[in-house]
Amino acid sequence: MNRREFMGMAALLPWLTALPAEVLAVPARPQQRVVVLVKLAGGNDGLNTLIPHNDPLYYQHRPTIAVPKHQLIDIGEAQSLNPYLKALKPWWDKGNMAWVQGVGYPHSTLSHFRSSDIWETAVDASQYAETGWLGSLLPGCKPGLHGIAIGDSSGPMNGKNCNTIAMQSPQSFLSQINLLEDIQPVRTNSVLAHITNVHHQLYAAGEQLSTKLQRPMALGVNFSTGKLGRELEAVAKMILTGVDAAVYMVTLDGFDTHSNQMAVQSNLLHQLAGALDSFAQAMQRGGRWNDVMLMTYSEFGRRVQENHGKGTDHGTASVQLVMGGKVRGGIYGDAPDLSRLDGDGNVQHTVDFRAVYGTVSQRWLGQASPWAKFGTLPFV
Numbered sequence: 001m002n003r004r005e006f007m008g009m010a011a012l013l014p015w016l017t018a019l020p021a022e023v024l025a026v027p028a029r030p031q032q033r034v035v036v037l038v039k040l041a042g043g044n045d046g047l048n049t050l051i052p053h054n055d056p057l058y059y060q061h062r063p064t065i066a067v068p069k070h071q072l073i074d075i076g077e078a079q080s081l082n083p084y085l086k087a088l089k090p091w092w093d094k095g096n097m098a099w100v101q102g103v104g105y106p107h108s109t110l111s112h113f114r115s116s117d118i119w120e121t122a123v124d125a126s127q128y129a130e131t132g133w134l135g136s137l138l139p140g141c142k143p144g145l146h147g148i149a150i151g152d153s154s155g156p157m158n159g160k161n162c163n164t165i166a167m168q169s170p171q172s173f174l175s176q177i178n179l180l181e182d183i184q185p186v187r188t189n190s191v192l193a194h195i196t197n198v199h200h201q202l203y204a205a206g207e208q209l210s211t212k213l214q215r216p217m218a219l220g221v222n223f224s225t226g227k228l229g230r231e232l233e234a235v236a237k238m239i240l241t242g243v244d245a246a247v248y249m250v251t252l253d254g255f256d257t258h259s260n261q262m263a264v265q266s267n268l269l270h271q272l273a274g275a276l277d278s279f280a281q282a283m284q285r286g287g288r289w290n291d292v293m294l295m296t297y298s299e300f301g302r303r304v305q306e307n308h309g310k311g312t313d314h315g316t317a318s319v320q321l322v323m324g325g326k327v328r329g330g331i332y333g334d335a336p337d338l339s340r341l342d343g344d345g346n347v348q349h350t351v352d353f354r355a356v357y358g359t360v361s362q363r364w365l366g367q368a369s370p371w372a373k374f375g376t377l378p379f380v
Contacts, residue, residue, distance in 0.1 A: 031291060032142070032244075032246060032291065033246070033291055033292075033293070033364060033365065033366075034239055034245075034246060034247070034248070034288075034291055034292045034293070035134075035246065035247045035248075035292075035293050035294075035295065035360060035364065035365070036232075036235060036247075036248045036249075036250075036279075036292060036293070036294040036295070037156060037247065037248070037249040037250070037294075037295055037296075037297065038228075038232075038249075038250055038251070038252065038272070038276070038294065038295070038296045038297075039249065039250070039251040039252070039296075039297060039298070040252055040255050040268075040272070040296055040297070040298040041116075041251050041252065041253045041254070041255060041298070041299070042112070042253060042254055042255030042256035042257070042298070042299075043112070043115075043255055043256055043257075043298055043299055043300045043301065043302060043314055043315070043318075044255040044265075044268075044296075044298040044301065044302075044318055044319075045255070045257060045261065045265060045301060045302035045312055045315075045318070046101070046301040046302070046317065046318030046319035047062075047301070047302065047304065048062075048065065048066075048067060048082060048261070048265060048302075049081075049082050049085070049269065049318075049319055050079055050080075050081065050082075050099050050101060050319045050331075051067055051072060051079065051080045051081070051082060052078060052079060052335055052338070053069055053072050053074070053078065053079070053080045054078040055078075055338055057304075057338035057339060058338060061304045061305040061306065061338065062304075062305070062306045063306070064262075064306060064310050065261050065262050065306045065310055065311070065312070067080075067082060067083065071083045073085070073086055073089055075089075075092055075331075076331075077331050078335075079099070079101075079331055079335070082265075082266070082269050084265075084266045084267075084269040084270040084273060085269050085272070085273045086273065087273040087274050087276075087277040088273045088276060088277060088321075088323075090277075091277070091280055091323060092329060094329070095327075095328070095329035096280070096289075096323055096324060096325060096327055096329060097321065097322070097323050097327065097329050098321075098322040098323075098327050098328060098329055098330055098331070098332060098379040099319055099320070099321060099322075099330075099331045099332065100319065100320045100322065100331075100332045100333050100351055100356055100377060100379065101319050101331060101332070101333045101334070101335050101336070101350070101351070102317045102319075102333045102334055102335060102336045102347070102348075102349055102350030102351050103317055103318060103319065103320050103333065103349060103351045103352075103353050103356060104300070104301070104316050104317035104318070104349025104351075104352070104353065105118065105124070105125060105349065105352055105353055105354075106124070106125065106349075106352075107124075107125040107126070108125065108300060108316040108317075108346070108349070109125055110300065110314035110315075110316075112256070112299055112314075115299040115300050116155065116299040117155075119297060119299055119353060120132050120133065120155035120156045120158075121133060121155075121158075122353075122354050122357055122370075122371065130158065130159075131158060131159040131160075131162075132154075132155055132156040132157050132158040132159055132162070133156050133357050134146075134147065134156045134157045134159075134162065134247055135156070135157050135158045135159020135161070135162040135164075136159060136162075136370065137361055137365060137367050137370075138157065138159075138162050138246055138247065138365075139159075139161040139162060140367050141246055141365055141366070141367060142244075142246060144163065144244055145163050145165070145208070145243075145244050145245050146162050146163045146164055146245065146246055146247065147162065147163075147164040147165075147245055147246060147247035147248065147249065148164070148165050148166075148167070148235075148238065148243070148245045148247075148248050148249070149164060149165070149166040149167070149248070149249040149250075150167060150168070150169060150170075150231045150234060150235070150248070150249070150250050150251075151166070151168070151231075151249070151250060151251045152166075152168075152251075153166070153251070154166040154249060156247075156249065157247060157249065165209075169230070169231070169234065170209065170213055170234045170237075170238070173206070173209065174206065174209060174210055174213065177203070177206030177209075177210065178206070178210070181203075182200060182203040182204075183196055183200060183203075184196070184200060185200050208243065208244070209238075209243065212238065212241040212242060212243045213237060213238065213241060213243075215241055217237050217240065217241055219233070219236055219237065219240070219282045219285070219286070220282070220285050221236075221278050221281045221282045221285065222278065223236075223275065223278045223279075223282075224271065224274050224275055224278065226271050226275070227252070228250060228252045228271055228272065228275040229271070229274065229275045229278065231250040232250060232275045232276070232278065232279040233278070233279075233282075235248045235250065235279070236279055236282040236283065236286070239283070239286075239288055239292065240282070240283075240286040240288060246365070252268060252271065252272060254268050255268060255298060257302065257311045257312060258307065258309055258311045258312070258313060259307075259309030259310060259311040260309070260310060260311060261306075261310060261311040261312055262310070264311075272296075276294065276321075276323060279294065280294075280323060283325075284325070289324065289325035290324070290325035290326050291325075292324050292325070293322065293323070293324040293326070293327065293360065293364050293380065294321075294322070294323045294324060295320060295321070295322050295323075295356075295360070296320055296321045296322075297320055297353075298318055300314060300315055300316055300317075300318060301315040301316055301317050301318030301319075301346075301347070302314065302315040302318075303315040303344070303345050303346055304338060304341060304345055304346065304347060305345050315346045315347070316342075316346040316347060316348075316349060317336055317346075317347050317348070317349035317350070317351075320353075320356060322379050322380070324380070326380055327379055327380055328378060328379050328380060330379070332351070332377045332378070332379050333350050333351035333377070334350040334351075335350070336348065336349070336350060351377070352371075352374045354371035354374040355371070355374040355375050355376060355377055356377065357369075357371055358370075358371040358372060358374055358375065358376050359376040359377045359379065359380060360380075362376055363376060363380045364380055
C-alpha cells in the first residue's frame, strides 16, 4: 500500500463506525420497522411551531413575532399550526401526525453543544456519555447495518457496537467507495490489521449501497431541491430499495433565530413541511408508510419573550413532531404554562424527552426501555 492509497482510504474512515464485513450477508427485511430522525439544529422555537392561539400571554410576550390569528391553521385543543406547515395538514387530518408538547429535561442548559449531547445520549444534565441513545438500543434490534446518517453527525447512533455509516450524501459516499478495491484483512500487526479491516468493511458497505441505489427507482413524488428535500429523497430511495438499516438521520440547520425570526423560521418550516410531505407520500406509494416512524428533535426551544432583534434567545422546552402510518394522531403532553416562567423567562418542561425515547424503544423497536421511570406516551 503506497502513501497515496493510504491517504485516500483514510479520508473515508470518518464515514464508518464499527461496520462489520458481514453486512452484505444480512438479507433485507422488507417489513422491518424504521426510524427516521430529523434534527432541527439551532433550537427550534416551539411556540411559533405549535401555537397556543387562545393564550393572551403568547401575544403579550411576542408583540411583533407572534403569528397573527387569521393566518393560523387550527388543529383543535386550543392549538394551531404555523401557516408554513400547511403541507402537513392533510397528514394531521388522516391521523398520521402527532405533536408532543412541553418536551425538555430538568436543569436545562442553554449551550447548543452541551444540550445536543444531552438529547443525543439521553443522560441527565449533570452526566456525560459517549454512547448515543440509539447506539445502545440498535444492536439488540438486528444484526448487520444499524443506521445511516446523512450529514456531519450520527450522534444518537454513536456506540462501539452500533454499526453506522455517516456520509455527506449517498452520491459522494459511492463516488469515494468506487475508488476502493477490496482487500482481505491482514493480521501481521495490529495497525495494519485495523487499516485493512476498515478498508474491507467500507468496501462491503459500499457494495450494498451501490447495489441498492443504482437500481432504477421512480418514487413518483417530486421532492424539493433544497438540502433537506434531497436528503429525505435519498432516505426514501434507500428504504424502498431495501437497504438494511433500522435508523436514518438527516439535519436541517438554521433554527438559532436570535434576530429576524419570522422570516427565517417561516422559510425553514416551509422547507420542513414540504420535505416531510414528499417523504410521507413516497413511503405511502411504496407501501412502507406503516413501517416508518419519522420524528423531529431540536436541542432546545426558545425564550418566551421576543428580544430587541425581533427574534428569540435560547430557551428550554419545545415540541416534537412524529409522523407515520401507525402513529396515533393527536397532541400529547401538557402545554407549557406561560404564566409560570423560570427566572430566565423560560417555560417549564412538562414531558421529559426520555419518555419519547422510551416510547420509540418499547412501542416501536420492541426493546426494553432504559428510561422506564419516565413512562411512555401513546402516540404509537
